Amino acid sequence: MLNKPYRNxxxxxxxxxxxxxxxxxxxxxRSIANDPERLACYDKAAIAIAANAATxxxxxxxxxxxxxxxxxxxxxxxxxxxxxxxxxxDAANKRGTxxxxxxxxxxxxxxxxxxxxxxxxxxxxxxxxxAQQADLNPVEAKYQLSFKAKAAENxxxxxxxxxxxxTQSSHWQVYNSGRSRPFRETNYEPEAMLVFRTNYELFxxxxxxxxxxxxxxxxxRDLPLSRSWNRVIAEAGFERGDWLVSIRPWWxxxxxxxxxDNPDIENYMGRGELNIARKWHxxxxxxxxRHSLRGGANSHGSAQLGWSFPVAGDxxxxxxxxxxxxxxxxxxxxRQTMIGAGITVxxxx
Numbered sequence: 001m002l003n004k005p006y007r008n009x010x011x012x013x014x015x016x017x018x019x020x021x022x023x024x025x026x027x028x029x030r031s032i033a034n035d036p037e038r039l040a041c042y043d044k045a046a047i048a049i050a051a052n053a054a055t056x057x058x059x060x061x062x063x064x065x066x067x068x069x070x071x072x073x074x075x076x077x078x079x080x081x082x083x084x085x086x087x088x089x090d091a092a093n094k095r096g097t098x099x100x101x102x103x104x105x106x107x108x109x110x111x112x113x114x115x116x117x118x119x120x121x122x123x124x125x126x127x128x129x130x131a132q133q134a135d136l137n138p139v140e141a142k143y144q145l146s147f148k149a150k151a152a153e154n155x156x157x158x159x160x161x162x163x164x165x166x167t168q169s170s171h172w173q174v175y176n177s178g179r180s181r182p183f184r185e186t187n188y189e190p191e192a193m194l195v196f197r198t199n200y201e202l203f204x205x206x207x208x209x210x211x212x213x214x215x216x217x218x219x220x221r222d223l224p225l226s227r228s229w230n231r232v233i234a235e236a237g238f239e240r241g242d243w244l245v246s247i248r249p250w251w252x253x254x255x256x257x258x259x260x261d262n263p264d265i266e267n268y269m270g271r272g273e274l275n276i277a278r279k280w281h282x283x284x285x286x287x288x289x290r291h292s293l294r295g296g297a298n299s300h301g302s303a304q305l306g307w308s309f310p311v312a313g314d315x316x317x318x319x320x321x322x323x324x325x326x327x328x329x330x331x332x333x334x335r336q337t338m339i340g341a342g343i344t345v346x347x348x349x
Contacts, residue, residue, distance in 0.1 A: 112340030269326035
């Protein structure tokens with residue numbers, strides 16, 4: 001039995017639709033002097049009306065949203081939390097400007113090991129060759145911090161947001177007590193990007209975002225170890241279910257011979273980058289591939305594999321494997337294979 005407030009509301013609804021009652025039914029309910037019994041009569045009449053209204057003939061099946069299977073619902077959640085959420089692409093749910101957000105993966109690898117230590121970093125630029133070898137340990141720690149914030153939104157009508165980003169990665173010789181545990185290399189990467197919402201399909205993938213931006217990357221060191229370059233980077237982001245794909249070609253801004261620390265950097269760290277990530281049972285597998293897009297002696301590149309898996313809450317375990325050129329800027333023309341293990345608090349998903 002409904003409690004009194006709900007019975008009264010239901011009785012009003014019934015009175016509003018009293019024309020659907022039979023005359024005998026209306027007279028019978030109205031003639032009852034006892035309030036609870038009279039309301040119970042109206043309750044019974046309303047239930048009858050609701051039952052008639054819910055028959056298959058009266059339901060507009062087209063107005064009912066289709067039920068999602070567990071897999072489909074999971075995929076919709078993945079999409080909502082990937083590129084659309086990452087770049088604030090939902091026009092109805094923008095988070096505003098100058099809100100600090102994660103950008104690229106954020107991780108700490110307490111242990112990394114390389115098969116080829118770069119003890120004599122060099123560059124073909126004048127004055128960029130080291131005079132003597134450094135005593136470096138093949139085991140070190142590595143971490144990366146990466147954040148972004150939107151500086152302006154809807155620059156072109158209801159589309160086009162200006163983002164500012166900053167990424168910093170460091171290699172720390174924490175186990176090298178003989179050299180007072182120095183930071184071997186730190187790379188600084190500020191950038192500005194104009195990001196657009198897109199909506200098209202390519203080979204079954206939905207093109208969700210596109211951007212164009214200016215990027216500076218350097219290690220902030222003096223000669224002979226100074227390394228830096230400036231780029232214009234375009235990006236197209238795609239997604240399908242639990243897959244993310246990002247294509248990032250770039251063009252290096254030219255520098256004069258006297259100020260160029262690394263004139264051949266494009267032939268090693270590449271002219272573009274492909275990122276692929278897939279979420280599978282709360283684990284994320286990723287591939288980052290770069291190439292010089294040149295043949296012969298100038299054909300160089302790299303591949304980096306990542307694997308993250310749940311540990312506790314937002315904390316995830318993280319394993320990274322890199323092989324090729326340009327694991328850091330000081331190593332831009334040095335080939336090595338590096339593997340590391342640690343934790344991450346922000347991955348591609």
